[in-house]
Every structure is written in C-alpha cells, then in structure tokens.
Amino acid sequence: MQERTVTPDIRTKFHAGIIVLALCLALCGCAHPIASSEDSRENAIPFMLTAHNNIVVKSILNDRDELDLMLHTATAELTLTEEAVRASTSLRFTDSTQVEAWGGRAESRYSDGNRLRIGGFLRDELRVWENRNSGPGTDGKFGLDFFDGRIVEIDFDRGLILIHARLPQSSTDYHKLALQAEGGELFVEADCVIAGTPHRNRFLVHSGYAGGLLLDDAFVANTGLDRKVVITEQSALQDSYGNSIQVRKGLMPILVLGESRLQNVPVGFFSGAVGAQKISVIGGDILKRFNLIFDLKDKSLYLRERNAASG
Numbered sequence: 001m002q003e004r005t006v007t008p009d010i011r012t013k014f015h016a017g018i019i020v021l022a023l024c025l026a027l028c029g030c031a032h033p034i035a036s037s038e039d040s041r042e043n044a045i046p047f048m049l050t051a052h053n054n055i056v057v058k059s060i061l062n063d064r065d066e067l068d069l070m071l072h073t074a075t076a077e078l079t080l081t082e083e084a085v086r087a088s089t090s091l092r093f094t095d096s097t098q099v100e101a102w103g104g105r106a107e108s109r110y111s112d113g114n115r116l117r118i119g120g121f122l123r124d125e126l127r128v129w130e131n132r133n134s135g136p137g138t139d140g141k142f143g144l145d146f147f148d149g150r151i152v153e154i155d156f157d158r159g160l161i162l163i164h165a166r167l168p169q170s171s172t173d174y175h176k177l178a179l180q181a182e183g184g185e186l187f188v189e190a191d192c193v194i195a196g197t198p199h200r201n202r203f204l205v206h207s208g209y210a211g212g213l214l215l216d217d218a219f220v221a222n223t224g225l226d227r228k229v230v231i232t233e234q235s236a237l238q239d240s241y242g243n244s245i246q247v248r249k250g251l252m253p254i255l256v257l258g259e260s261r262l263q264n265v266p267v268g269f270f271s272g273a274v275g276a277q278k279i280s281v282i283g284g285d286i287l288k289r290f291n292l293i294f295d296l297k298d299k300s301l302y303l304r305e306r307n308a309a310s311g
Contacts, residue, residue, distance in 0.1 A: 176258075185204055
C-alpha cells in the first residue's frame with residue numbers, strides 16, 4: 001500500500017550504490033557479495049531503503065528486463081505494475097482472474113513460465129501478476145518465498161539481505177518472536193499500551209506499508225483507542241489494485257514488541273473491507289528500527305534493535 005508520490009532520484013542513488021559495491025568487491029577479489037566462513041552458501045543482496053520505508057532490490061526478469069522490486073513480507077507472489085508490464089519486452093500473459101485485495105476485488109492478468117534473478121538466486125517457472133500499484137519508484141514486488149525456505153536476514157545497518165542455509169550465529173544477540181503463517185502472510189503478536197494497560201493484538205508483518213501500525217476496527221472498538229489517541233491526520237491509502245481505504249492517524253503511546261518497548265509509534269485506524277477481515281498491520285516505519293531474521297521453517301522472527309540514530 002502506498003501513501004506518497006514517487007521519489008525521482010531513487011533509481012539514480014541506488015544505481016550509484018550498486019556500482020560502488022561492485023568496485024569494492026572487485027578490489028577484494030570476491031566472486032559473491034559476501035563469502036561467509038560460517039556458511040559458504042550464504043548470499044548477500046544489496047538493497048535500498050527508500051524514503052517510504054520500502055526495501056528495494058535489483059532484479060532481471062527472463063534475462064532481459066531490469067526491474068527494481070520491493071521485498072514485500074505480506075505476499076507470496078511476484079507482481080509487476082501496469083507501467084512495468086508495458087515496458088517489459090519479455091512478458092506474455094496467460095490469462096486473467098478475479099483476485100482479493102485489501103480494499104476489495106479486482107481483475108488481474110497473469111503470465112506463467114517466467115524466470116527471475118535476484119542476486120545469486122534464480123527461480124524458473126514463476127507466475128507474474130499484474131497490479132496497478134507498488135512501492136513508489138518500484139516496478140513491482142516479491143515475497144520471502146522467493147528464497148525457497150532459506151533463512152532471510154535483513155540487515156538495515158549495512159543495506160543487505162543475507163540468505164542463509166542455517167540460522168546464523170549472530171542470532172544469539174537477537175530476541176525471538178513466534179511467527180504465525182496463514183495463506184502466505186506472516187503475523188506476530190504485540191502489546192499496545194493504552195492508558196497504562198497493555199492490550200495484546202495480532203499484526204500482519206507488512207514491509208510494503210510505509211507507516212507504523214494500522215489497527216483493525218474490532219481492536220479499536222474493544223479498547224476505545226480512537227477516543228484515547230489524539231487524531232492528527234486523515235488520509236486515503238490504496239491497495240495494489242487501486243481500491244481506496246480511509247485512514248485516521250495518531251500516535252500510540254507505547255508498543256511492546258518482544259523485548260522492545262517503543263514509544264510514540266505512528267498509528268492508523270481503518271474501516272471497510274480491511275476492518276471486516278480483522279487484520280492489523282505492523283509496517284516499515286517500525287520494521288526498519290530492527291535488524292531482522294526470518295526463519296519460516298521454524299516459524300520464528302528474530303529482532304535486534306538498531307541504534308536510534310540508525311533509523
């Protein structure tokens with residue numbers, strides 16, 4: 001979901017960063033971005049964290065189309081925007097179908113039998129879906145499933161996605177949260193502290209959402225949060241297919257996530273189809289405050305708070 005307009009210089013800055021990294025690796029004589037003594041099969045993929053808190057990587061579709069794709073932790077599909085589809089020289093659409101999105105249903109075309117390369121990882125026979133929207137300045141999005149069950153570390157300090165065959169030794173410095181996986185989506189539990197009272201809620205881990213928290217209608221009604229938080233703004237969000245959702249925004253006094261206690265967290269309340277599905281969201285504004293390790297096989301998320309200056 002997106003809230004702002006495209007930042008014009010995202011691609012220019014990102015391309016410059018990739019060139020610098022490539023030169024450094026060439027000087028070091030490294031064949032891969034990072035060679036780890038702990039795990040020789042580790043791979044590192046540079047990413048750019050945009051002004052909209054999106055994690056963006058370089059990719060190549062069907063050995064021809066160069067794409068900037070957003071890592072989207074709330075999807076298990078590869079999708080491209082309508083604009084990227086028009087620019088593609090390699091896509092051939094197979095069919096279309098009705099799909100369910102945040103704001104309602106929409107018609108979407110899809111293309112089968114595609115190949116995608118991200119860093120040292122190559123996947124064949126992929127289905128590509130067409131969407132209207134993605135993160136600002138990106139051509140589409142992909143999910144953690146692209147890495148085929150491997151452990152995925154997101155190191156915001158170094159701007160790297162690290163892929164591991166086994167849990168890295170550094171995970172001992174992280175605290176562990178249980179992940180609940182449902183239909184390709186990942187959920188964690190956290191406490192919203194309201195007027196000194198903690199209220200437990202379940203949150204969809206959604207790196208595609210730029211903000212902090214979005215709370216479902218039932219949770220807001222049960223806690224009376226809309227009467228206890230000063231509303232600072234009202235805006236409209238759009239899902240991947242252009243459906244709009246009205247959101248009111250304020251600040252959550254305290255959010256307890258695992259062993260971390262975050263203060264004055266941006267929070268929004270929404271209604272309509274999303275609220276009816278009882279889904280709350282934890283977005284990029286919070287996720288970027290941690291270095292993260294996703295172990296999907298063990299259904300675990302490891303977090304380590306970054307320095308306040310790093311966020």
